[in-house]
Amino acid sequence: MSDIAESARVVGESDAAPQSHARPASLDWIERLIAFNTVSRESNLGLIETVRDHLSKHGIASTLTYDAGRNKANLFATIAAAHGAQQGGIVLSGHTDVVPVDGQQWDTDPFAPVVRDGKLYGRGSCDMKGFIGVALSALPDLLNTRLDKPVHLALSYDEEIGCVGAPSMIAELQARGVHPEGCIVGEPTNMRPIVAHKxxxxxxxxxxxxxxxxxxxxxxxxxxxxxxxxxxxxxxxxxxxxxxxxxxxxxxxxxxxxxxxxxxxxxxxxxxxxxxxxxxxxxxxxxxxxxxxxxxxxxxxxxxxxxxxxxxxxxxxxxxxxxxxxPALEASEQDAITQLVRALTANRETHKVAYGTEAGLFQRAGIPSVICGPGSIEQAHKPNEFVTLDQIALCETFIQKLIRSMTLA
CATH class of the missing domain: 3.30.70.360 (Alpha-Beta Plaits)
Known part of the structure; x- marks a missing residue:
C-alpha cells in the first residue's frame, strides 16, 4: 500500500484549504444515525438494516454477523476497485452502539439531533456516528471514482461494553480470506492521527x-x-x-x-x-x-x-x-496506513490515548490500524454530546482526499 501512501502525500501537499462547511448529505446521514437508539443494551438492527438496504440499492452486498440472540449485528461491505478487486484496500471502521443517557440532564432529546451554534447535538454525534455518517455520505463519490483498491465499511455492535461485537466480524473476514491492507477507526480525535492506545x-x-x-x-x-x-x-x-x-x-x-x-x-x-x-x-x-x-x-x-x-x-x-x-494498539510509523493518514491530515505529531478502541483488534488480526475521526473525546459520553460542524467538514475533506489518493490515473 506504499503507492497509496505516496499518492496521499502528493494529494495532501497540493490540496487547497479544507472546506469550512459541512455538507447537507453528511448532516442528513449523521442525524439519521443518531435517531436510532442504539444504546448497547438495545438492538442496533434498525440502523444496520437501514445501512444494508442503502448499500444494496447501489449494488453493494453486505455481510452481517449476529450476536447469539440475533438481536444485534456487525456489517461489513466492500466497494470494489475499478477492476473488480475486493482484496486489500482500506477499512473505514466505526461502532454503532452508544452509551446510555440514564440520569443525565440533556437540554434536548438525545435521540433527536439538533444543530445549534455550529454544533450538532445528540447521543453518538461524536462517538461515533459523525464519522460513520460522513463515510456513508461519500458513497456516491466512491462509486463514481475509478478506485485502484477497494474501500471497505465495517460497522460493529457493543464496542462500548468492551469491544464485544467486532471480534466475530474480524473472525468472519479471516474465514473468508479477506485481507485489508489497513484500517482507519474513526473514533473522535479532532481529526488527528492516534497511533497508540492502551x-x-x-x-x-x-x-x-x-x-x-x-x-x-x-x-x-x-x-x-x-x-x-x-x-x-x-x-x-x-x-x-x-x-x-x-x-x-x-x-x-x-x-x-x-x-x-x-x-x-x-x-x-x-x-x-x-x-x-x-x-x-x-x-x-x-x-x-x-x-x-x-x-x-x-x-x-x-x-x-x-x-x-x-x-x-x-x-x-x-x-x-x-x-x-x-488489546492495546501500537501502530508502526513504517506501516503504509500510518503514512497515509499522516499525509492526508498533514499531521506528523505523535499522539497516544488512554481510551480503548477496536483498532487493537484489527491490528491483532494482522490489519495495521490508525485512529482518526471528527470530534473530541472530551464530549463523548456526556450530556449534550456534540460534534462541531467544522470537525465534520474536516472529516469530509479527509475522506475526499482519501478517495482521490486511491483514484487510478
Missing amino acids: SISSYRCCVRGHAVHSSLTPQGVNAIEYAARLICQIRDIADTLKQQGPFDEAFDVPFSTASTGLIEGGIAVNTVPARCDFVFEYRTLPGVDASKIIERIETYARTVLEPEMRKVSPNASIEFTRRSAS
Whole structure:
C-alpha cells in the first residue's frame, strides 16, 4: 500500500484549504444515525438494516454477523476497485452502539439531533456516528471514482461494553480470506492521527461471606469488608504503576492504571453481609503484560483473604469473572496506513490515548490500524454530546482526499 501512501502525500501537499462547511448529505446521514437508539443494551438492527438496504440499492452486498440472540449485528461491505478487486484496500471502521443517557440532564432529546451554534447535538454525534455518517455520505463519490483498491465499511455492535461485537466480524473476514491492507477507526480525535492506545481489561468480582446478626460479627464473614480489602489492593497496584511505571510520555496518561467502578452488597445495617459484588478495570500501556495484573489481584485473594475467610466459614470464597478484554494498539510509523493518514491530515505529531478502541483488534488480526475521526473525546459520553460542524467538514475533506489518493490515473 506504499503507492497509496505516496499518492496521499502528493494529494495532501497540493490540496487547497479544507472546506469550512459541512455538507447537507453528511448532516442528513449523521442525524439519521443518531435517531436510532442504539444504546448497547438495545438492538442496533434498525440502523444496520437501514445501512444494508442503502448499500444494496447501489449494488453493494453486505455481510452481517449476529450476536447469539440475533438481536444485534456487525456489517461489513466492500466497494470494489475499478477492476473488480475486493482484496486489500482500506477499512473505514466505526461502532454503532452508544452509551446510555440514564440520569443525565440533556437540554434536548438525545435521540433527536439538533444543530445549534455550529454544533450538532445528540447521543453518538461524536462517538461515533459523525464519522460513520460522513463515510456513508461519500458513497456516491466512491462509486463514481475509478478506485485502484477497494474501500471497505465495517460497522460493529457493543464496542462500548468492551469491544464485544467486532471480534466475530474480524473472525468472519479471516474465514473468508479477506485481507485489508489497513484500517482507519474513526473514533473522535479532532481529526488527528492516534497511533497508540492502551489495552482494557474488566472483571467482576463476587465475594461470598457468611451472614449473621451484626451483634455476632465474629461468627460471620463480612463480604463487604473483604471486598474493600481487595479493592484497596487494586488501588495499591494502581499507585505502584503510577509511581514506578513503565512510562510513555506520549500518552495523555503516561502509565498503566487500575480502578474500581461499581460495587453492591449487603441487605441491612444489622446483618453481616453474605455477598458483595464489584467491577474493576485496568488499562495497560502497549507492551505491558495485562495478565500479570489480574494474577497479582487473584494471588492476593487466594493466599491472603480466602484463608482468613474460611477459618470462619469453609464455604466463603472470592470469584473472578472476566467481562471484557481488548488489546492495546501500537501502530508502526513504517506501516503504509500510518503514512497515509499522516499525509492526508498533514499531521506528523505523535499522539497516544488512554481510551480503548477496536483498532487493537484489527491490528491483532494482522490489519495495521490508525485512529482518526471528527470530534473530541472530551464530549463523548456526556450530556449534550456534540460534534462541531467544522470537525465534520474536516472529516469530509479527509475522506475526499482519501478517495482521490486511491483514484487510478
